Amino acid sequence: MTRRLLGLTALALVPLLVLTAFFVVPVSGMVARGFWPEGSFDPGGVLEVLTRSRTLRVLGFTLWSAAAGTAGSVLLGLPAAYALHRTAFPLRRFLRAALLVPFVLPTVVVGVAFRQLLGEGGPLGGLGLDGTPAAIVLGLVFFNVAVVIRVVGSAWEALDRRAEQAAATLGATPVHVFRTVTLPRLRPAIVSAASVVFLFCATAFGIVLTLGGTRYATVETEIYLLTVQLFDLPGAAALSVLQLAVVVGLLLAARRARTTVPVVRSPSTPRRLRRSDLLPAVVTVLLLGYVALPVAALVLGSLRVDDTWSLANYRALATTGDRQALPVPVTEALLNSLRTAVDATWLALLVGVLVAVVATRRSRSRAERRVRGLLDGLFMLPLGVSAVTLGFGLLITLDSPPLDLRDHPLLVPLAQALVALPLVVRVLVPVLAGVDDRQRQAAASLGAGPLRTLATVDLPVLWKPLLAGAGFAFAVSLGEFGATSFLAREEFPTMPIVIFRLLGHPGAMNYGMALAASVVLAAATAAVMLAVDRLRVSSVGAF
Amino acid sequence: MRPILPVLLAASLTAGCSLVGGSSDEAASDRPDGPTPDEVVLVTHESFSLPKPLVRQFERESGFDLEIRPAGDAGALTTKLALTSDNPTGDVAFGVDNTFASRALDEGVFADLDVDLPEGAGDFVVPADGGERMAPVDHGHVCVNVDVTWFEERGLTPPTSLDDLTDPAYEGLFVTPSALSSSPGLAFLMTTVAAYGEAWPDYWRELLGNGTKVVDGWSDAYYTDFTQGGGDGSRPVVLSYDSSPAFTVPKGTDTSTTRALLDTCFRQVEYAGVLAGADNPEGGRALVEFLLGEDVQAALPESMYVFPVRDGVDLPPAWAEHAEQPEDPFTLDPAEIAAEREGWLEQWRDLATG
Numbered sequence: 001m002t003r004r005l006l007g008l009t010a011l012a013l014v015p016l017l018v019l020t021a022f023f024v025v026p027v028s029g030m031v032a033r034g035f036w037p038e039g040s041f042d043p044g045g046v047l048e049v050l051t052r053s054r055t056l057r058v059l060g061f062t063l064w065s066a067a068a069g070t071a072g073s074v075l076l077g078l079p080a081a082y083a084l085h086r087t088a089f090p091l092r093r094f095l096r097a098a099l100l101v102p103f104v105l106p107t108v109v110v111g112v113a114f115r116q117l118l119g120e121g122g123p124l125g126g127l128g129l130d131g132t133p134a135a136i137v138l139g140l141v142f143f144n145v146a147v148v149i150r151v152v153g154s155a156w157e158a159l160d161r162r163a164e165q166a167a168a169t170l171g172a173t174p175v176h177v178f179r180t181v182t183l184p185r186l187r188p189a190i191v192s193a194a195s196v197v198f199l200f201c202a203t204a205f206g207i208v209l210t211l212g213g214t215r216y217a218t219v220e221t222e223i224y225l226l227t228v229q230l231f232d233l234p235g236a237a238a239l240s241v242l243q244l245a246v247v248v249g250l251l252l253a254a255r256r257a258r259t260t261v262p263v264v265r266s267p268s269t270p271r272r273l274r275r276s277d278l279l280p281a282v283v284t285v286l287l288l289g290y291v292a293l294p295v296a297a298l299v300l301g302s303l304r305v306d307d308t309w310s311l312a313n314y315r316a317l318a319t320t321g322d323r324q325a326l327p328v329p330v331t332e333a334l335l336n337s338l339r340t341a342v343d344a345t346w347l348a349l350l351v352g353v354l355v356a357v358v359a360t361r362r363s364r365s366r367a368e369r370r371v372r373g374l375l376d377g378l379f380m381l382p383l384g385v386s387a388v389t390l391g392f393g394l395l396i397t398l399d400s401p402p403l404d405l406r407d408h409p410l411l412v413p414l415a416q417a418l419v420a421l422p423l424v425v426r427v428l429v430p431v432l433a434g435v436d437d438r439q440r441q442a443a444a445s446l447g448a449g450p451l452r453t454l455a456t457v458d459l460p461v462l463w464k465p466l467l468a469g470a471g472f473a474f475a476v477s478l479g480e481f482g483a484t485s486f487l488a489r490e491e492f493p494t495m496p497i498v499i500f501r502l503l504g505h506p507g508a509m510n511y512g513m514a515l516a517a518s519v520v521l522a523a524a525t526a527a528v529m530l531a532v533d534r535l536r537v538s539s540v541g542a543f
Numbered sequence: 544m545r546p547i548l549p550v551l552l553a554a555s556l557t558a559g560c561s562l563v564g565g566s567s568d569e570a571a572s573d574r575p576d577g578p579t580p581d582e583v584v585l586v587t588h589e590s591f592s593l594p595k596p597l598v599r600q601f602e603r604e605s606g607f608d609l610e611i612r613p614a615g616d617a618g619a620l621t622t623k624l625a626l627t628s629d630n631p632t633g634d635v636a637f638g639v640d641n642t643f644a645s646r647a648l649d650e651g652v653f654a655d656l657d658v659d660l661p662e663g664a665g666d667f668v669v670p671a672d673g674g675e676r677m678a679p680v681d682h683g684h685v686c687v688n689v690d691v692t693w694f695e696e697r698g699l700t701p702p703t704s705l706d707d708l709t710d711p712a713y714e715g716l717f718v719t720p721s722a723l724s725s726s727p728g729l730a731f732l733m734t735t736v737a738a739y740g741e742a743w744p745d746y747w748r749e750l751l752g753n754g755t756k757v758v759d760g761w762s763d764a765y766y767t768d769f770t771q772g773g774g775d776g777s778r779p780v781v782l783s784y785d786s787s788p789a790f791t792v793p794k795g796t797d798t799s800t801t802r803a804l805l806d807t808c809f810r811q812v813e814y815a816g817v818l819a820g821a822d823n824p825e826g827g828r829a830l831v832e833f834l835l836g837e838d839v840q841a842a843l844p845e846s847m848y849v850f851p852v853r854d855g856v857d858l859p860p861a862w863a864e865h866a867e868q869p870e871d872p873f874t875l876d877p878a879e880i881a882a883e884r885e886g887w888l889e890q891w892r893d894l895a896t897g
Contacts (some may be wrong), residue, residue: 114703115767121777126569211758214721225723228618230885490611505760506790511766511773
């Protein structure tokens with residue numbers, strides 16, 4: 001037992017070190033600044049913030065909007081996950097990839113696109129949604145529905161169909177089959193996806209600012225305001241601690257809800273659409289329209305120059321913009337983004353696989369199970385912490401040897417990997433948890449070493465989700481803005497950074513270029529996701 | 544066993560690509576990561592932009608390599624400098640403006656500068672500092688802009704003053720970025736404080752009552768809501784800069800479609816200084832002198848949309864014509880801003896965000 005725990009620790013060591021150095025230390029460093037304002041311990045400022053009525057309002061709005069955004073994402077995402085992963089129809093793979101695009105679009109750009117649709121002069125201006133909480137929730141769902149589709153879709157795809165068929169043969173209606181047979185087995189994946197989406201919604205920054213017309217503050221925007229505008233570090237520290245507490249509470253609740261039902265894996269081929277699939281099909285079509293509208297607004301906008309159709313905005317991507325708005329041409333920024341994303345992806349996969357393996361091996365004792373559960377949850381925390389706190393924290397803590405990394409080129413991919421890590425872990429854990437441990441024991445008893453066991457038992461199952469996770473990590477890295485804007489170097493800006501810069505510089509050409517660059521980023525992401533999907537086709541034969 | 548092959552393939556592919564990434568890292572680390580006496584590190588905001596030939600000119604003349612590290616907007620930059628004042632991330636900082644100057648001075652961010660200011664720059668120093676630590680480099684103004692064509696098409700007279708904006712004749716036409724999340728928005732709040740003194744909250748109540756729209760940031764207001772921003776905006780009055788009209792001159796014409804209202808302007812000044820505890824204070828001083836030199840000062844309008852502080856620098860033709868500067872802009876003492884900022888913002892927050 002001690003040996004097992006030692007082995008567990010050894011496996012967990014790398015991820016834990018990464019998490020400590022790039023998350024725990026920076027965040028606690030920043031929080032400590034608030035508790036020790038003048039160098040001596042003085043929690044008065046922190047406590048004072050927690051008793052303000054505004055703090056309660058801000059917290060309330062954060063929880064409400066995140067809950068609404070999560071509910072919307074799950075309600076729309078479930079039918080779409082079914083339609084796109086369990087049924088066959090032309091363009092299915094393309095649509096799957098297309099629906100992931102919103103997830104990685106920079107929020108500044110989506111904000112502009114949404115406001116052009118919903119604003120007073122826009123085509124949907126009549127709805128009067130501009131600057132309302134409804135607009136914020138619409139934006140949150142737009143970004144996050146992809147997570148539900150991917151995570152739940154992959155699990156659904158792998159579900160054994162025979163139980164459903166048996167229930168149907170015994171006379172259960174489709175609704176009844178779904179409620180009593182399918183849903184319980186999908187629950188771990190749904191809870192996983194929902195908890196990630198909730199964290200994304202609760203820490204959304206740009207979309208709340210842009211679509212809420214600054215009228216609605218969330219904990220995240222409040223931390224930014226307190227840190228940057230007011231330099232009220234005790235206030236920011238108080239809210240950061242509050243945010244962490246809420247996140248930990250939610251993760252614990254999610255763990256409880258995510259009772260692990262072993263996933264019996266059997267390859268199921270999608271079948272043709274039937275009449276009974278009408279509801280999911282309709283929801284999916286509606287969802288496509290919802291996602292396509294802002295994207296279409298972007299594409300159309302990028303093709304307009306001086307009120308005529310033109311590709312001039314795209315040709316201008318080889319330049320540095322009107323009056324040198326950028327340090328490098330957009331094309332070079334695209335290369336930077338791709339390179340950074342490769343590094344962020346392998347970092348996230350490396351750490352993610354280790355975490356997932358540690359978290360899912362069968363535990364021999366209650367204590368061991370607790371430790372594993374704790375580890376699993378620990379790596380979700382970066383999602384629940386403000387990018388401002390983390391960004392400034394990195395600046396003030398990683399400033400002396402051995403970790404003088406403030407300006408290291410790997411800092412950006414590392415920060416992005418931390419952002420993508422929870423997604424990778426959440427994609428892998430339900431799958432690994434579904435592997436029957438007896439298979440591993442059988443392999444071991446036949447003389448296979450741990451590596452060989454991993455290769456023969458786990459890898460065949462892990463292979464698909466691993467690629468999905470890689471695609472996710474890559475996509476997250478391509479679109480990541482918050483942490484990158486803190487850490488990126490002048491000579492190596494990524495796509496979201498140059499888009500933000502172009503939007504901040506006057507001149508019609510810069511605006512057009514920002515739209516064109518956003519379209520290119522979206523297309524690049526769609527291509528990556530499509531490639532991941534293709535790879536999965538070729539791998540099917542190997543099972 | 545068969546699935547292992549594709550996995551290995553994917554792994555080696557990834558490794559191959561990351562080598563590409565590695566090469567970019569290598570390029571970056573040709574120069575050592577830690578600042579060395581051969582390089583000057585400039586910490587600045589994300590709008591900073593200096594034409595490449597000027598960067599090379601500085602490197603040639605001073606013998607130092609110039610490395611530029613941007614971080615957020617003026618507010619985020621000042622926060623970064625304040626947080627790292629014990630162990631700065633560079634030698635020079637550029638871009639702390641007059642609304643944040645006091646925070647930088649209070650936190651001991653800058654060392655004594657010992658640089659002679661050029662003729663004209665004296666008008667822009669922080670009063671409490673007198674140019675000892677923070678050298679003014681450029682200035683510009685945040686002003687209300689109007690879409691001239693919109694008013695012409697309707698045969699209406701555009702507003703000209705802050706008071707006009709509360710006139711029911713102009714109801715629902717004005718859009719401004721928030722003082723909480725945008726530095727021009729904050730400047731506009733200060734405009735009203737400078738103009739109306741203690742009565743500024745009353746002015747804001749009237750302004751908001753007259754259908755003024757408050758949005759997140761400058762680009763949001765200008766590109767989405769403003770009628771001349773390129774989108775489908777519906778509001779012909781927007782908060783922007785005095786230089787903005789130079790960017791709305793349609794091709795083939797020489798008249799701008801927009802105009803800055805010169806009686807509504809607040810002066811913004813950007814400063815540069817050598818950081819306390821810099822590794823290369825000598826190089827830092829050289830860079831500040833270079834920023835104040837004629838070449839950079841002449842390039843400022845084109846590269847950063849701001850005016851030089853130095854006397855006798857020629858402006859680009861489009862600027863001389865379309866970017867008219869106010870003669871008597873609103874100003875506030877940075878010391879007063881430092882003392883009152885939090886109170887103003889809280890009051891404004893209650894007024895504007897309910």
